[in-house]
Amino acid sequence: MGYYDGILLGLSTGSVCLAYCGPVLIPYMLGENNTISRNYLDVSLFLAGRLAAYIAIGFITGVLGKFLLQPSPLSSMITGISYIVLSLLLILYGFYQFKEVCLGRSKSRMDSASGKNKTILVPLTGGILTGLNICPPFVLAIAKAAALHNITKSTVFFILFFAGTSVFFIPLPFLGFFKRQQVLRTIGKFAAILSGVVYLYKGIMITFN
């Protein structure tokens, strides 16, 4: 398992992240009616928040992986089974409209309701909270990072996972894609199903080899 897997997982599920958690930032940007450069600043702050959350999660996962999941036939079986379970979750996620735990979304709603969204803290905290979003790609990333059994590697894995998902946020400031947002969600769901199938195969191979 290499670092590349972090980028692959991030890139292949990034559209899902954008489609489901992007709306945290988008209403804010639309509401502010900012310039493109200001929107880029907001997106950067949002991503900085997500990066902070991912580094924290990567570190914690690495600690757990190092001390609780030492390499052994049992641990590789656990990894394989967790791949299978999480891949099935990813497939289900694609097929059904899950009401996922997306803390950032409620934060955004709260802010827009109270009108307190004038500072840089809004996109930053939005980024941190969506970074902690418990969605199947994120859980799958945790499983993979834990299997590295190394704190540094796990943290780097999450940074690369972050980099992969962040690619999809680059065009966000232009806002032109909103017309097709539903389409993006649909493509994301299909991609999640396909990713799920790939990881299911990997899980089966790890478990039974």
Added chain:
Amino acid sequence: MEIKSDYSTTGNLRKTLLMMIPMLLLTFLFISGGKPDFSNKVNVFAFLLTFLFFNWLFFMILFTGKTNRYRKTGFIVLALFFSFTFILNLIQMRGSMTFSDNNLLSCEIPFCHIVSTMVIIPAVVTKTIIFPGRINEGFASISSMLVIITGISVAVGRGFCSWGCFYGGWDDGCSGILAKPLIKKVNPVFKWMPFAVLLIVALSAAVTLSPTYCMWLCPFKTITEYQKVTNLEVLFQTIIFLILFAGLVLVLPILTKKRIQCATFCPMGALLSFTNKVNIFGLGIDKDKCNNCLNCTKVCPTFSITAKDVEKGKSDFTCTKCGKCIDACSKKAIHYHIKGTPVNKNHSLNRILFLMPSFTLLLIFTGRPLLNGIELIIKLITTGSLI
């Protein structure tokens, strides 16, 4: 600016024949490959038959005003004869349709257009061509196919999927077998699936530096070439491509009357949809003539016209420009259209301007396989052997 001249060829023999002149020359050029071989009677007969077939198709498209009916005939012939000659070619070269590790190592695998979706990112990032084919020599080399695909994208956009793809004729043909569909409703949301497939195969190919679609998902390995089964993984891959071919290319198109493989799975279709955005040809709907019967939405084989698109007066960017909706429209409200020009003017001229490059594309891809196929069939009849 409106062009006053009437370019309509429908029902007009004189104008049709006049418009045929360039196609007569192009057919001669592309079928012969610039070097006509009239050394024996078989070659002359095969050449004449191919030449007449294409010019009959183009004549009928112009004279009857029906595009899809005759395009489809040529397109199915392309698919059948391409597979027939390709398989025979492999059998002559290798003795079977399978390829071995040695063939892989010596880069003897022909490059098909679908692989383009996977080679671009690794080529840019790592300067590596991840496909085991020849770069610029031999049969179906990588560089020639990439140049051809780029040129086609500029000329007709996703029109390639209905006028040049040597696989598309399979599900196009199967979708026309039944008079009425047995599965009447297919959720059009599946038309976004190819974009997900494109995303996954492009990324996975970039990360693993291997053509993942070819290895795991391509249904057309069934009618071209496939890896010799030597282990469990290859057996698993073989089962997958056989199931996909049977399901997506044969059974579902027959049952739904839709091009299921092209519309809901092919990553190349998704990639070419983006080229539709920059290509000058599209399908325009004259809203003054349209009576909103939505027949076009029902007949479209790739879910590329919805009620919303009719309202907007144009097909979606996934349109393959097959012309089925144009043929089916009782009010003649749908036309080939040059973007940026008025939808309700110059229909005939726009149609001719689209048909010239698109039919030439069909000719380029079908000409040689049909010619070679006819020669082989004559050989079979006269000698009892294809090899």
